[in-house]
Amino acid sequence: MYGRIPRPVCRRGIPLLSSRFRKPMIARVVKAGVLTTVQDLGRAGYRSQGVVVGGAMDGFAHRISNSLVGNSAEWATLEVTFGGLELYFEAESWIAITGHGVAVRIDGTEADCWRPLRIAAGSRLQLAYTGQGCRSYVAIRGGWQVPEVLGSYSTYLPAGWGGYEGRALRTGDVLTYGQNLPPLHPSLNWSLAPAALPAYQTHPTVRVIRGPEWGFFTPESQRAFSRQSHEVLPQSNRMGYRLEARMQKLRTTELLSTAVTAGTIQVLPDGNLVVLMNDAPTTGGYPRIAQVIEPDLSVMAQLVRGNQVQFSLLSPEQAEDKYVQYQEFTRNLEETLVQRLHPTTNVH
Structure with a gap:
């Protein structure tokens, strides 16, 4: 399917650099880690042409990392999978690391996640994997500078476009970032309360x-879907999480390909489940037994091989209420962080 989609180019055929990047600063990649890519909120508006949305797997962590340094939610962050990233900063700046699964050190000194961090010129940032969780996000004040492709800074690895040259970062790469925002107060010393974070766990309950196609499956399979835990299998990545299951159909009717999105849970021919994630295709032909609600996609994004996930069924009305609550909470949190960074700023 993707072979028929023309390789996208930036608008007017040239890389688009926002005006906020008038004074780019430099960070050098000393170690690239297992998989580090540039991501944002995704490439919306092109699904009808077969272009996936992509973007940050843990959307909440991405948004809040930007808020912690005074950026807009749409600006690019670094998505770090399983840690291992090391950056050298040539200029002073402010950064924030969110997500789940890394221990942070700046010039060898431990630092906290989920808070603004001042980093001096000539400093090194190191992210070491803790053995739990999967993805972390590095935001920098002023935003990471990469060309805009189809309205997004996000990297889509299967097609090789977006982000930093359409690929994961490598040792020796040079990252630039904007620096024309007003300075932050040097004595910022606070972090998010744990209660404000998603319920990251190795055995979460996902709503x-x-x-x-729920009715395609036997009553026994329907009960097992929500009453039993499902192990995350090795064949899991940004396209989807495969989960162990033994789903059985009532009928063997073949389906035409139909719309799917992040969070769609399909049943594979072997009876296992796949929870589609950000880089999944826009259509699929496997039966859709369920749909993960958006607030819990961040929890799914932090699972790794061997973790267990259990599903809890909600009504559409309950899911809508949870979605509205999640959006209001996130928006209020972002506004609160702006006020904490700039106490004299009026937020409307």
Whole structure:
């Protein structure tokens, strides 16, 4: 399918650099880690042409990392999978690391996640994997500077476009970032309360609603879907999480390909489940047994091989309420962080 989509180019055929990047500063990649890519909120508006949305797997962590340094939610962050990233900063700046799964050191000194961090010129940032969780996000004040492709800074690795040259970062790469925002107060010394963070766990309960093909499966399979835990299998990545299951159909009717999105749970021919994630295709032909609600996609994004996930069924009305609550909470948190960074700023 993707072979028929023309390789996208930036608008007017040239890389688009925002005016906020008038004074780019430099950070050098000393170690690239297992998989580090540039991401944002995704490439919306092109699904009808087969272009995936992509973007940060843990959307909440991405948004809040930007808020912690005074950026807009749409600006690019670094998505670091399993840690291992080391950066050298040539200029002073402010950064924030969010997500789940890394221990942070700046010039060898431990630092906290989920808070603004001042980093001096000539400093090194190191992210070491802790053995739990999967993805962390590095935001820098002024935003990471990469060309805008189809309205997004996000990297889509299968097609090789977006982000930093359409690929994961490598040792020796040079990252630039903007620096024309007003300075922050040098004595910022606070972090988010744990209660404000997603419920990252190795055995989470993820809330879902029934999918269009829920009735295709036997009552025993339907009960097992929500009453049993499902192990995350090795064949899991940004396209989707495969989960161990033994789903059985009532009928063997083949389906035409139909719309899917991040959070769609399909049943594979072997009876296992796949929870589609950000880099999944826009259509699929496997039965859709359920749909993960958006607030819990961040929890799914932090699972790794061997973790267990259990599903809890909600009604569409309950799911809508949870979505509205999540959006209000995130928006209020972002506004609160702006006030903490700039106490004299009026937020409307």
